[in-house]
Every structure is written in structure tokens, then in C-alpha cells.
Amino acid sequence: MTRLLITGSSGLLGLNLALAAMDEYTVIGVDRLSLGGVPFELLRADLLDPEAADRVLDAARPDWLIHCAALANVDACEREPDLAQRLNVELPRQLAAASARRGVRMVHISTDAVFDGTKDGIYTESDTPNPLGVYAQTKLDGESAVLAVNPDVAVARVNFFGWSLSGQRSLAEFFVNNLGAGKPVNGFDDVYFCPMFVGDLAEMLLEMLAKGLSGLYHVVGSESLTKFEFGRAIAQTFGFDAGLITPISVDESGLTAKRSHNLRLSVHKLSTDLGRVVPAFSPGLAKFYTQYQQGYPQKLRSYQQS
Numbered sequence: 072m073t074r075l076l077i078t079g080s081s082g083l084l085g086l087n088l089a090l091a092a093m094d095e096y097t098v099i100g101v102d103r104l105s106l107g108g109v110p111f112e113l114l115r116a117d118l119l120d121p122e123a124a125d126r127v128l129d130a131a132r133p134d135w136l137i138h139c140a141a142l143a144n145v146d147a148c149e150r151e152p153d154l155a156q157r158l159n160v161e162l163p164r165q166l167a168a169a170s171a172r173r174g175v176r177m178v179h180i181s182t183d184a185v186f187d188g189t190k191d192g193i194y195t196e197s198d199t200p201n202p203l204g205v206y207a208q209t210k211l212d213g214e215s216a217v218l219a220v221n222p223d224v225a226v227a228r229v230n231f232f233g234w235s236l237s238g239q240r241s242l243a244e245f246f247v248n249n250l251g252a253g254k255p256v257n258g259f260d261d262v263y264f265c266p267m268f269v270g271d272l273a274e275m276l277l278e279m280l281a282k283g284l285s286g287l288y289h290v291v292g293s294e295s296l297t298k299f300e301f302g303r304a305i306a307q308t309f310g311f312d313a314g315l316i317t318p319i320s321v322d323e324s325g326l327t328a329k330r331s332h333n334l335r336l337s338v339h340k341l342s343t344d345l346g347r348v349v350p351a352f353s354p355g356l357a358k359f360y361t362q363y364q365q366g367y368p369q370k371l372r373s374y375q376q377s
């Protein structure tokens with residue numbers, strides 16, 4: 072069986088990916104201290120330790136690596152730019168170099184947020200990024216660092232939604248938690264994005280590895296909508312009151328880091344190179360709801376280390 076190493080296996084992407092992949096692959100997750108009782112193998116490591124990249128790869132002996140660990144909280148990156156630099160630039164560089172030395176096939180996870188959102192249209196991989204804050208800048212620098220030391224890596228710019236370990240990590244959970252409790256929330260009606268259900272993203276990333284893709288790819292949903300529309304769609308699917316969501320501009324939100332208004336990304340390259348249709352938001356939302364009905368959020372929470 073192909074051995075798949077996943078960093079950030081307690082994170083929103085890493086945990087869902089590990090659970091989705093474990094039937095077909097031998098999954099080894101890297102975790103500091105967040106997880107307990109998961110049905111896949113765990114390696115305990117702080118990836119900021121010197122030599123961690125080599126140690127983890129030597130211990131896991133993977134065929135493939137999907138690097139999900141990051142400082143992914145946009146406002147935390149503004150507060151701690153040095154940590155963001157270490158986690159989002161230096162660590163991926165070290166893992167990409169260590170993977171090249173061992174012939175390990177790697178996918179590095181980046182973000183749609185590398186763009187400033189001023190384009191009138193859809194961003195392709197050949198458009199020039201212009202990061203608006205520390206998170207986006209360090210993620211962009213991470214892409215360059217990885218590809219400079221290992222051009223065989225596939226860099227995936229993603230945007231996704233799903234259930235998380237804490238139950239509070241994702242935008243979708245924000246809407247479910249608040250609307251489910253009858254609380255009013257704001258939804259940005261001037262931010263367009265292309266969210267992909269995390270289960271669909273897991274499938275895409277594994278297909279990219281199976282096909283041996285390398286270089287830069289946009290791996291997002293094939294449908295664009297505003298964050299307000301995203302919230303409304305969740306309300307409608309879950310049977311909550313969509314009237315609880317007030318449309319506002321992101322510029323009035325008071326968030327620390329600046330946000331782009333247009334994060335519509337083309338998936339044409341991905342679709343062509345994988346030879347398949349890239350999943351859209353609406354069927355992904357239906358799968359997200361099915362997981363809810365089946366108690367998947369509670370299952371994830373049971374993996375929290377007490």
C-alpha cells in the first residue's frame with residue numbers, strides 16, 4: 072500500500088484528508104499534541120524543531136507527502152509575522168528539499184488569498200499574485216521556496232470548507248453554530264470565492280499525486296459565490312433562518328488583515344490535467360450536510376486529546 076504522510080493532521084484539511092485516505096493508503100499523520108484515538112498512525116513532532124523535516128520523513132518512510140501544517144489564521148499571522156515566516160516559508164522549503172533527497176512525491180498546500188482581488192474576472196495560474204497581508208505574503212513565498220528546491224512538487228492553491236476537530240475552525244461551522252443557535256451574523260456580500268468541500272479536495276489532492284502532477288494548480292470549487300451567499304446556502308440546507316444573516320461589506324468588518332474582494336480562481340488547468348470535472352460547491356454542501364446527519368462532527372470531536 073502507498074504510504075501517505077500528512078502534516079497538520081489535526082487541522083481542518085489534514086484530519087479530513089487522513090480519514091478520507093485511510094481506506095486506500097497507509098496514512099501517517101504528524102501531530103504535536105492535539106489528537107488521540109484516531110484510526111490512523113501518528114508521529115508526534117513539533118515541525119519547528121531543527122531537523123524535524125528529515126526526522127519525520129525518515130520515521131514515516133512515505134511514498135507521498137501532503138503538507139497541510141501552516142499558520143493558517145490570517146489575523147494570527149499579522150500578530151506573529153516571524154512565526155508565520157517559519158511555518159509558512161521555511162518549513163515547506165525544508166520539507167520540499169528533504170522530499171527531493173528521498174524521492175518522495177509531495178503536494179504543498181497554498182491559498183487563493185495570494186491574489187489582491189482587483190482583477191475583473193477569474194484568476195489563472197499565470198496571473199501575478201499581489202498579497203495583501205502577512206499570511207498571503209508568507210504563503211506566496213512558501214510556494215516559491217518549495218518550487219525552487221524541488222520543482223517536482225505540486226503546489227495546490229485551495230479554499231475549502233468542512234467539519235473540524237474543534238468544531239469552530241471553518242466558515243461553514245461559524246454559520247452552522249450561530250444560525251443553529253438562532254444568533255444573527257454578518258455575511259460579506261462583496262467577497263467572491265470558490266469554496267470546495269474538504270472531502271472533494273482530499274480526492275483531488277490524491278488524484279494529483281496518483282497522476283504525478285507538478286507545479287502550480289488552482290484546486291478550488293468550480294462555482295463562485297459571495298460569503299453571504301455561502302451562509303444563505305448553508306441556512307437553506309440545514310433548515311435555519313437565512314434572515315439571520317445580514318449582508319455587509321468586508322471593509323466594514325473590523326478584521327485585522329486586509330481581505331481580497333475577488334478570489335474567483337480558474338480550475339481549467341486542474342480539470343484538463345486530471346481529465347475530469349472539478350466538483351462544484353452545491354453537491355459538496357450536500358455531502359457536508361450528510362456528514363452532519365451521520366454524526367461526523369461528533370466523531371471528529373472525539374479525537375480531541377483531553
Ligand SMILES: NC(=O)c1ccc[n+]([C@@H]2O[C@H](COP(=O)([O-])OP(=O)(O)OC[C@H]3O[C@@H](n4cnc5c(N)ncnc54)[C@H](OP(=O)(O)O)[C@@H]3O)[C@@H](O)[C@H]2O)c1
Nearest residue numbers: 079081082083084103105117118119140141143180182229
Ligand atoms: N481553511 C481554509 O479555508 C484555507 C483556505 C486556503 C488555504 N488554506 C491552507 O490549507 C492548509 C491547511 O489549513 P487548515 O485550515 O487545515 O489549517 P488549521 O486547521 O489551522 O491546521 C493547521 C495545522 O498545522 C499544525 N501545526 C501548526 N504548527 C505546527 C508545528 N509547529 N508543528 C506541527 N504541526 C503544526 C496544527 O497542529 P496543532 O493542532 O498542533 O496546532 C494543525 O494541525 C494551510 O496551508 C492553509 O494555509 C486553508
